[in-house]
Amino acid sequence: MSEACVQRSTATVRNVDDGDLVVGGVGRRGFLGKMGGVLLGLAIALPCAGAGGSEPVTFCLWATSDSHVGTDLKRGRESLADGIRQSEQGGGDGGRGFDWDIAIHAGDFSGNQGSPKDDEGKEVVRQFGALKKHHRAQFYCIAGNHDATLPGEETQWWFKKWVDPMGKNTQYSGVDSRRRPYAVEGTWERYSFRVGNILFLMMSDRNDGGPPVGRGKKGGYPAGAVTGKTFAWWRERVEKNRDCVIISVHHHMLRETTVASGPWEGFKKGEKGEWKGNYHGYYPKGGPKGASYLYFLDEQPDAQAFERYLAAHPGAIDLWLGGHTHAKPDDRHGGRSHLERKWDVNFINVAALTRYHGGRNAMPMSRVLTFTEGANKVRVQCYLHTSEYAPQGLYKKAERFMELSKPFRTARPRARNPE
Ligand SMILES: [Zn+2]
Helix, strand or coil: CCCCCCCCCCCCCCCCCCCCCCCCCCCHHHHHHHHCCCCCCCCCCCCCCCCCCCCCCEEEEEEECCCCHHHHHCCCCCHHHHHHHHHHHCCCCCCCCCCCCEEEECCCCCCCCCCCCHHHHHHHHHHHCCCCCCCHHHEEECCCHHHCCCCCCCCCHHHHHHHCCCCCCHHHHCCCHHHCCCCCEECCCEEEEEECCEEEEEECCCCCCCCCCCCECCECCCCEEECHHHHHHHHHHHHHCCCCEEEEEECCECCCCCCCCCCCCCEEECCCCCEEECCCCCCCCCCHHHCCEEEEECCECCCCHHHHHHHHCCCCCCEEEECCCCCCCCCCHHHCCCEEEECCEEEEECCCCCCCCCHHHCCCEEEEEEEEECCCEEEEEEEECCCCCCCCEECHHHCEEEECCCCECCCCCCCCCCC
């Protein structure tokens, strides 16, 4: 990979809360090489590679989702660790490595159809141990439907204990919030962080709590869910941060945005016209119409709260990143690809790291997003983690440049509203 992100080291410097400038993982190797130390509280405007001074500063986000660790492990594959090793060291099939400043994982760490258990949590943490050039706190994670607990269990205990975005269970999760390159604010269910003028709004899925919104004893209900509180939190931050590049992350895509994200598009019809599982398992009592998208707001099915807001406020956010539906790189089921633009917003389905969860539709891949200082376009590349579909590494055919509402700046906007 000849991109500017190659060969950079990673950030250990936290952003500062009260200044208008931010320190991050942006082009740090060259900077530290020259300065020989860590500076806090200053904007670093640096070239990524080589520190030659002429290359633009970039911020590289590795966007992953749906590792379904338990499912792949049963077949002898380390879906999360393999992806990490390939990004840092290159892959066994010749795919070149790439560097990244931070990563997201948009949920579905578990492959369980019931509620996940400690053994799979330990395995997730063990696979994060594959990180050698980066550390765990550079991964920002949210819960997917498969990570959810069942009614009667402590709400989302598994995700809070083993994935732990707030770093409250460090002894289990290994997440040390003091090492976050960009500090998080919020809760396991909804939190934010800033990278220069980019504001990330991270929202976990709420597939706990029982049918029809949440999964029941019979299996994992795929339809996505958030609470009204989470939607209100999102809207408030969107409206207070109009000077930012806003990236929303949820496990599910919104309705009719990307591949197979429309009503009933999770399934196929059988010979007698009956619904059969395809991208998602068919559970008649679990809101099957919305199996492929963010379907519930509290108890309300097909609520479309985000969709209506964005239709009324085009360009209110810049990117929506999600996963959930595992589809091959060129799949266009429903007439949509993995990368689409609607309501002046870019939607990217970044799934999935798994090879075996989702049957024939799964093909391990992730996305690399490169933001360049001063540029109002983000480069989005697709990385194939196996060679089954096309040679391992960057899949050129899927590369796009997507428009941002304003240029990326490593400096935080001056007129920032408080959280
Ligand atoms: Zn999912």
